[in-house]
Each structure stands twice: as structure tokens, then as C-alpha cells.
Amino acid sequence: MEAILSDPAGAVIGLDFDGTLSPIVPDPAKAVIHPKAPEVLAALGAHVLAVAIVTGRPPATALELGPGLADVPGLVVLGHYGFERWENGRISGPPPPAGVLRAEAELPLLLDKLALEGVTVEDKVRAVAVHTRRSPDPEGALARLREPLAELAGKHDLVVEPGRFVLELRPPGMDKGQALSLFLAERAARSVMFVGDDLGDLAAFAAVRASGLPGVTVCSGSAEVTALAEQADIVVDGPDGVVALLHELASAFSHS
The missing domain is CATH 3.40.50.1000 (HAD superfamily/HAD-like)
Structure with a gap:
């Protein structure tokens, strides 16, 4: 200072x-x-x-x-x-990486399978974020999402950035x-x-x-x-x- x-x-x-x-x-x-x-x-x-x-x-x-x-x-x-x-x-x-668009296209099906209430997706153009803040159990929803989102990110050459009730898929x-x-x-x-x-x-x-x-x-x-x-x-x-x-x-x- x-x-x-x-x-x-x-x-x-x-x-x-x-x-x-x-x-x-x-x-x-x-x-x-x-x-x-x-x-x-x-x-x-x-x-x-x-x-x-x-x-x-x-x-x-x-x-x-x-x-x-x-x-x-x-x-x-x-x-x-x-x-x-x-x-x-x-x-x-x-330009935006193609992997983000592909991962975002697959997210609705993945979230439907997990049947998590109150989970939302934010399109950030060069990244896509999955928020659990509005879920009845934000911590529990986040825990259930970690492994499948990590698999999805790996499939499309992305990394997962954790945050406050959010997991973001973005380029490395x-x-x-x-x-x-x-x-x-x-x-x-x-x-x-x-x-x-x-x-x-x-x-x-x-x-x-x-x-x-x-x-x-x-x-x-x-x-x-x-x-x-x-x-x-x-x-x-x-x-x-x-x-x-x-x-x-x-x-x-x-x-x-």
C-alpha cells in the first residue's frame, strides 16, 4: 500500500x-x-x-x-x-472456440438426465456456466454436477472453473x-x-x-x-x- x-x-x-x-x-x-x-x-x-x-x-x-x-x-x-x-x-x-458451442448443445440432455431442480445455464459466448444458486439444494446440486461436467469438458477440450454455486466450462x-x-x-x-x-x-x-x-x-x-x-x-x-x-x-x- x-x-x-x-x-x-x-x-x-x-x-x-x-x-x-x-x-x-x-x-x-x-x-x-x-x-x-x-x-x-x-x-x-x-x-x-x-x-x-x-x-x-x-x-x-x-x-x-x-x-x-x-x-x-x-x-x-x-x-x-x-x-x-x-x-x-x-x-x-x-473467435469463440467450437468446443464451447458443442458442450452447450449437450447440456440440456445432461441436465434432464440428472433431474436437478433450479439449475440454470448461462451462455457466455466463449464459455458456458451452470449455476445451482436457485436450486433447493445448491451444494448438493453442485456436487452431483462436478463429475458429469468434468467429463463433458474433457470431451470438448475445455476445463471446468469452479465458483460460487457455479461450474463454468471454458477453454484452457x-x-x-x-x-x-x-x-x-x-x-x-x-x-x-x-x-x-x-x-x-x-x-x-x-x-x-x-x-x-x-x-x-x-x-x-x-x-x-x-x-x-x-x-x-x-x-x-x-x-x-x-x-x-x-x-x-x-x-x-x-x-x-
Whole structure:
């Protein structure tokens, strides 16, 4: 934190989206960014090297669910775990892998066989997510899905990314840690903060530690995921706590 505060122009502030900037909701399509987050991120963006949102969501979806994000100075959205990128109003990335489309086509039959109530499928274009949050027994449904989804992923050269009552099938070869590491190198960062809430953010925490830079990891705490909090330097109370921490940081920059 001292390095970030003393040299903000060399700092990269990396953040997850769901559960970090946006509260978790039963229907992912109805998620919305914390109302104060865009303003706080804009205040940070005026001082730091870069603000980067690193998310499993497509960049366009994160921007749609986060009105005002596109106006954050220097914002970069690394979506699909870094496979797709939004910057300066443009989205770039390779075409969607065929394996995702094939796996998604087979999911309805698989879920019918398992007869799991309340399980929903989210099409993320470059990935497909199976959510159990709305199931009468979310943990039990998740446990029953792990093995068949792993088999389906293997069949189509995909990997399974676990999360908060969700299993996501996505292409291998990139995760939040790799995306963050590449971005830090690209920007020649001199310090880094990463804020996350879920198991997929463990790789980004590891990237902060492996970067050799002065770094701080922050967990947007919840009762659903404790593994991340155990590895974080700072734990805050959900998106409200994240926004409060970032506000303190932006205020410190403004008064320095």
C-alpha cells in the first residue's frame, strides 16, 4: 500500500466484477454494479497507471451491467479470463472456440438426465456456466454436477472453473493470473493491487505474489467463499467494503 500511495502513476488496480464490484444475485443477467463504483474507479483512474477489470464475463456484458465504466480514465476490461479485451471503446479477441458451442448443445440432455431442480445455464459466448444458486439444494446440486461436467469438458477440450454455486466450462490456456501477469508486464507496472471474491481469483492473487512487485491482495468477503480470504492481505465486507476501500485510496491520492 505504501508503494501504491507514494507512486500511484506506477500502480495497476485490478478488480474482479461479480461479487467484487457487483453484488451476487440469483440471476447473473440481473447483476448490476455497485452504484458508487464507477465514480470511485474514475477517481482512481485519474491517478493510477491503469484500472483493469479481470472477469470471466464478456467485456461487453461487464460494461452493460456497469453503466459509467466506459468513462473511467484508462479502464481496460480483460474479459473471458483475458481471452477478450475492451479498451478505448473497442473489443478484440480470437473467435469463440467450437468446443464451447458443442458442450452447450449437450447440456440440456445432461441436465434432464440428472433431474436437478433450479439449475440454470448461462451462455457466455466463449464459455458456458451452470449455476445451482436457485436450486433447493445448491451444494448438493453442485456436487452431483462436478463429475458429469468434468467429463463433458474433457470431451470438448475445455476445463471446468469452479465458483460460487457455479461450474463454468471454458477453454484452457488462460486464467485471471495469466491475464494479470501479462497486463502488468505490458504496462511496466511498478506496483499492483488485485481485488476479488471467488476461487477463480486465487490465480490473480498468486500472480500478484509472483510478480516481484510491491503488491496487495484484497478479498471481497462472503460466507460462501473462505479460501480467498485466507490468502488475502486485506478482507473487506463485500462490494460495499470494496468501494469504501477504493474511496479511501482515491481520497488519499487527491490529498497527496
